[in-house]
Amino acid sequence: MKTKSLKKNKVNVITLGCSKNLVDSEVLMGQLQANNFDVKHESNKLKESEIVIINTCGFIDNAKQESINTIIEYSDLKTDGKIDQLIVTGCLSERYKGELINEFPEVDAFFGTMELPNLLKKLGADYKHELIGERYLTTANHYAYLKISEGCNRTCSFCAIPLMRGKHVSRPMEELVKEAKHLAKTGVKELMLIAQELTYYGLDIYKERKLAELLNALSEVEGIEWIRLHYAYPTGFPTDILPVIRDNKKVCNYLDIPFQHAADNVLKRMKRGITNAETIELINTIRNVIPDITLRTTMLVGFPGETEEDFKKLCEFVEQTKFNRLGVFTYSHEENTGAHKLEDDVPQELKEQRAATLMEIQQNISAELNKQKVGTIQKVIIDRKEGNYFIGRSEADSPEVDNEVLIDASNNYCRVGDFAKIKITKAEDFDLYGETI
Numbered sequence: 001m002k003t004k005s006l007k008k009n010k011v012n013v014i015t016l017g018c019s020k021n022l023v024d025s026e027v028l029m030g031q032l033q034a035n036n037f038d039v040k041h042e043s044n045k046l047k048e049s050e051i052v053i054i055n056t057c058g059f060i061d062n063a064k065q066e067s068i069n070t071i072i073e074y075s076d077l078k079t080d081g082k083i084d085q086l087i088v089t090g091c092l093s094e095r096y097k098g099e100l101i102n103e104f105p106e107v108d109a110f111f112g113t114m115e116l117p118n119l120l121k122k123l124g125a126d127y128k129h130e131l132i133g134e135r136y137l138t139t140a141n142h143y144a145y146l147k148i149s150e151g152c153n154r155t156c157s158f159c160a161i162p163l164m165r166g167k168h169v170s171r172p173m174e175e176l177v178k179e180a181k182h183l184a185k186t187g188v189k190e191l192m193l194i195a196q197e198l199t200y201y202g203l204d205i206y207k208e209r210k211l212a213e214l215l216n217a218l219s220e221v222e223g224i225e226w227i228r229l230h231y232a233y234p235t236g237f238p239t240d241i242l243p244v245i246r247d248n249k250k251v252c253n254y255l256d257i258p259f260q261h262a263a264d265n266v267l268k269r270m271k272r273g274i275t276n277a278e279t280i281e282l283i284n285t286i287r288n289v290i291p292d293i294t295l296r297t298t299m300l301v302g303f304p305g306e307t308e309e310d311f312k313k314l315c316e317f318v319e320q321t322k323f324n325r326l327g328v329f330t331y332s333h334e335e336n337t338g339a340h341k342l343e344d345d346v347p348q349e350l351k352e353q354r355a356a357t358l359m360e361i362q363q364n365i366s367a368e369l370n371k372q373k374v375g376t377i378q379k380v381i382i383d384r385k386e387g388n389y390f391i392g393r394s395e396a397d398s399p400e401v402d403n404e405v406l407i408d409a410s411n412n413y414c415r416v417g418d419f420a421k422i423k424i425t426k427a428e429d430f431d432l433y434g435e436t437i
Contacts, residue, residue, distance in 0.1 A: 009037040010050045011123075014074075015138070016067050017057025019194050019230075019400075021090060022138060023147045025055045028089075028116060029136030035125035041138045051085040051123065052077075056092035058164055060332035067092045075106040087111070089119055091164040113165055134182060140383055142417035143190035143399060144183050148176055148214065152196035154233065156260075157271045157338030158303060158331060161196055168197060170205050177217050184223030187417065190381060191218065191227050192398060198232045199241075209238040219250040225419070226381070228398055230256040234282055235273035242289040252395045255286065256296040256325075262317035263310035266303055271338060276317070283321060294396035296325035299358060302351030303331045304342035311354050318361050324369060325402050326362040328355045363429050370403070370427035377437060380405050380422045382414045390414040392422070394432075405432045412436045 011032055015025040029039045052074050056067035071088060078086045085108045093100060094112035101110060111119045117127040137144055151166040152159075180191060195201065202210025218227055227250055229241075234257055245251050261267050264276050274282075286293060299314065318326065330351040333344040380392035383399065390407040392414070397403045405422055407414055412435055414420050422434035 010040075011037050012040050012042055012052045014042065014052065014054045014070060016055060016070060017059065017063055017091065019145045019192070020147055020196070021055055021057060023135070023145050023194070024090070024113070024116075026135035026138055027131075028053070028055070028119070029138075030131055030134050031116070031120055031128060032123070032125060033136055034128050034131055034134070035120070035123075037123070037125065039136060041136065050083065051087070052083050053087045053089060053119075056088060056090035058090070058092035058095045059160065060329065060334070062332075064092055071100070071104055071107065075104055078106045085123075087119065087122065089113075089115070094164045095160065137183075137186065137188075139399070140417065141187045142381065142383075143192065144188045145194050146176065146180060146183070146191045146218075147171075147194050148198065148201050149195040153200065154197060154235075154273075155271050155338065157269060157342075158300065158334070160334040160337050163336055165196055168200050168204055170201050170203070170210075172205065173202075173210065173214055173217055176214065177221065180218050180221045180224060184221050187223075189223065189225045189417070189419075191224055192230055193218075193227065194230045196231065198229060199236070199238050200233065209240075211238055212241045212244045215241065215244050215248065215251055219248050225250060226252050226395065228252045228254050230398065232257040234259055234279060237282055239285060239289075242286060245293070246290045252294075253290055253292055254294045254296070254396060254398070256398070258298040260298065260300045261303065261310075261314055263306075263313045266306055266310050266314075269305060269339070269342065270300075270303060276313075280321075294324040296327075296398070296402070297323050298327045298329060300329050300331055301354040301358060302346040302348075304333075304339055304344055304346070306331075306346055306354075311357075315358060315361060318358060319365070322365050322369070323362070324366075324396060326358075326365075327401065328358050328362075330355050366403070367427070367429040370429070370432055373424045373432060374427050376424050378405065378422050378424060378432075378434065380407075380420050380434070382407075382416050382418055382420060384416055385409060385414075390416075392420065394422075403430050403432060405434055407434055407436065 013025050015022050032039045054070055057063040074086050077083050087109050088107050089111040093110045097110045109122050120127050149170045151168045152162050153168045262276050378394040380394050382390050382392040384391050388409050390409050392405045421437050423437050424432050424434045426433035
């Protein structure tokens with residue numbers, strides 16, 4: 001067995017899943033730092049630490065399997081004496097704690113999504129209530145995710161998130177502004193607003209939707225230049241935010257609004273609360289108010305009972321609507337969800353074929369829209385330098401999921417974290433090339 005000489009407060013946090021999970025890890029690490037722990041965040045799995053905390057994802061089959069594989073990997077390291085403690089937290093732990101305890105005796109403790117104080121107590125740390133916004137940022141210094149609420153009150157039949165995250169709970173506006181101010185002081189220039197359901201913000205604590213007011217309040221924070229909206233729900237969409245997006249120069253003309261499908265019978269079984277006609281009407285309303293808005297969406301293929309005709313309707317809808325950005329998931333049959341009682345009757349191979357077909361359609365749309373940007377001048381934030389290129393993003397692009405702008409570093413100079421004016425010189429399917437002006 002290995003004899004260790006590492007400090008007893010050295011912690012490695014592994015984050016799996018979405019940006020909301022990443023924020024949870026950042027809050028956890030901020031708390032640990034305040035308790036004098038030596039904290040690292042290594043998604044690529046640092047092998048040497050006294051304590052490893054795995055923040056799991058339990059959203060769909062692939063995510064769950066990745067979480068299980070990671071637990072197995074670190075359980076083996078603990079058995080080999082290479083780490084002292086192994087703690088598992090997050091969505092998978094929230095949903096399957098009983099089964100995981102039996103399956104992984106090597107794990108010292110399992111915690112759910114709302115048990116941060118208990119996790120800290122396990123490590124001999126105190127939960128410090130005064131740390132509003134004082135997170136350990138794992139993103140580049142110039143952008144950060146801002147989680148404005150937790151949980152979800154929607155009842156989409158395919159989704160297990162309410163089982164893992166509970167009911168919707170908005171964070172008070174003053175708290176969010178305070179966090180934004182702290183982030184701005186550390187150099188953050190771009191905020192990505194995230195939630196399980198962004199547009200529900202305020203209904204629980206203010207008894208009315210308050211996203212428009214929140215956007216205006218956050219835009220007053222000195223140092224913040226871009227505010228970006230992710231995960232807006234189409235049903236009951238608060239159209240009062242549209243003039244704010246259009247007129248407030250700090251709010252990006254960008255909206256991530258997952259529509260999931262376009263066939264009425266599929267939308268009904270999904271319990272989305274919206275029809276094809278209402279979806280088209282909402283998209284037209286958004287584009288009429290903000291003609292140059294970038295719309296990002298996600299679609300779900302292979303839902304129980306999805307016929308070839310349903311999928312054809314979805315493809316036609318995507319071809320006609322021409323979303324600027326689109327992602328596709330294949331349906332995952334999740335226990336204890338409303339859809340689990342339906343027969344998972346679309347074979348996995350067919351689900352994947354449909355996903356590939358839809359993405360091929362989107363690839364052509366993206367190429368067409370990108371070509372229209374050649375010759376234009378874009379405000380670009382520079383994220384990093386990679387090889388011979390500076391890599392940045394325009395107002396139309398969010399980190400990790402969207403297009404990027406590549407600037408040849410051999411004859412252009414940019415500073416990471418700064419904004420630059422870039423003339424677009426070349427377009428590919430999902431990326432743009434440009435030069436400084």
